[in-house]
Amino acid sequence: MDIRFVESLVAVVEVGSLAAAARQQNLTAAAISQRVAALEAELHVALLLREGRRVVPTPDCEALLPDFNRMLRIRAGLKQRLMxxxxxxxxxxxxxxxxxxxxxxxxxxxxxxxxxxxxxxxxxxxxxxxxxxxxxxxxxxxxxxxxxxxxxxxxxxxxxxRQPLGLLTPKEPGQDLPYIVYGREAWGGSACWAALERLETAPRILCEMDALETIAQMVGDGLGQALLPRWEGLLRHFPQTCFAPIDASARNxxxxxxxxxxxxxxxxxxxxxxxxxxxxxxx
Missing domain, CATH: 3.40.190.10 (Periplasmic binding protein-like II)
Incomplete structure (x- = not known):
């Protein structure tokens, strides 16, 4: 089995189009189609179906995809080992x-x-x-x-x-700003939530997300305040905010x-x- 043909098939499945996969691999759509046809002939199963404008994997192809992806990872790993x-x-x-x-x-x-x-x-x-x-x-x-x-x-x-936790507020804070919460399911977010609960028993929440730069931008725009870790670029990129450390807690x-x-x-x-x-x- 030619690993290049497997790579082309996986590309088609990922992008849902022969033409898009061809552009991704610097080949023609006809060449991609020929590679898929060669795999189908070797395996004696259909691998792709057309649904409207999209090309989708057949049930047989879906069953084989984990093995195809494993083959590609092994090839990539071999190249990395040599380097x-x-x-x-x-x-x-x-x-x-x-x-x-x-x-x-x-x-x-x-x-x-x-x-x-x-x-x-x-x-x-x-x-x-x-x-x-x-x-x-x-x-x-x-x-x-x-x-x-x-x-x-x-x-x-x-x-x-080691990034200290603290309260991020607008430089000109409004009255009783709600909190923009760093996602509690995120690895760094749970510690921030625990620290926020120590500050306020029932914080008023505007929204919650695992996107620190977006949170900092929203704070700078005056939409709320947030309890966040202070990464190195925080105040450099968001000068319209103020950061006040709250305790010894930190995000590593x-x-x-x-x-x-x-x-x-x-x-x-x-x-x-x-x-x-x-x-x-x-x-």
Whole structure:
């Protein structure tokens, strides 16, 4: 089975169109169709159906998709393994949005100077989403909120920044502003909610979301106040707000990596760009 044909089939399923998959892979729609037809002939099943303008997987295709995706991950992993001892190739880093703003410029600067053949691929998302992608080895490392559970021994979490919790208000606050709540289901949001409950027994809530920059913008626009962690770029990007720490509570953001990768040259550069001590392996 040709793995390139599998990649084309998965692309069609993801975008729902032969033409869109062809553009994504720099091929013609006819070439994509031929690849799918070759897979169907090899497996002796139909893999795609047309529903109106969309192309959708058949039940047989849906049953095989987990295996097809696993094949593609294995291929990507093999390429990454070959690059481990060399400073070249793509490095896939998942990161929460505030970490991208705080740390991406420094990482890009270090890699551009020390490893120009390494392409940094930044993939945003929530901490839980990124963790699951890292766990399935779709990412090489991650910048996320400290997980609220014990990690497997194969993983390492190194704290990059300890962000104090505090009350974010407009510079010209109105009377009795409601609270914009940092999502309680988010890894960093539960601590903020607990701190808010200590401040007010029955806070008046305007809305709730796992989107810190949007919350800060809404606070700056005078729509409400919020109890948030103070990331490095908070007041730089939202100067129309004021931050008042409330107690010793904090949100830890750090680097999640595989213990087996600790000696990879690119990981050493990553730690350098994040200001982490060299040669130290956390427990």
């Amino acid at each position: 481990q001892g060399r400073l070249k190739g793509t490095f896939r880093l998942g990161a929460i949005s505030t970490a991208i703003g705080d740390y991406a410029p420094g990482l890009v600067e270090v890699l551009r100077a020390e490893a120009p053949e390494v392409e940094l691929s930044l993939m945003p998302g929530s901490s839980s989403e990124i963790f699951h992608k890292f766990e399935s080895e779709a990412l090489d490392a991650a910048l996320i909120v400290e997980p609220p559970f014990v990690l497997p021994k194969s993983m390492v979490f190194e704290v990059v920044g 953001v750090g680097l999640l990596s595989w213990r087996r990768d600790r000696d990879r040259p690119v990981m050493e550069l990553l730690r350098q760009g994040l200001g982490l001590a060299q040669g130290v392996t956390p427990s």
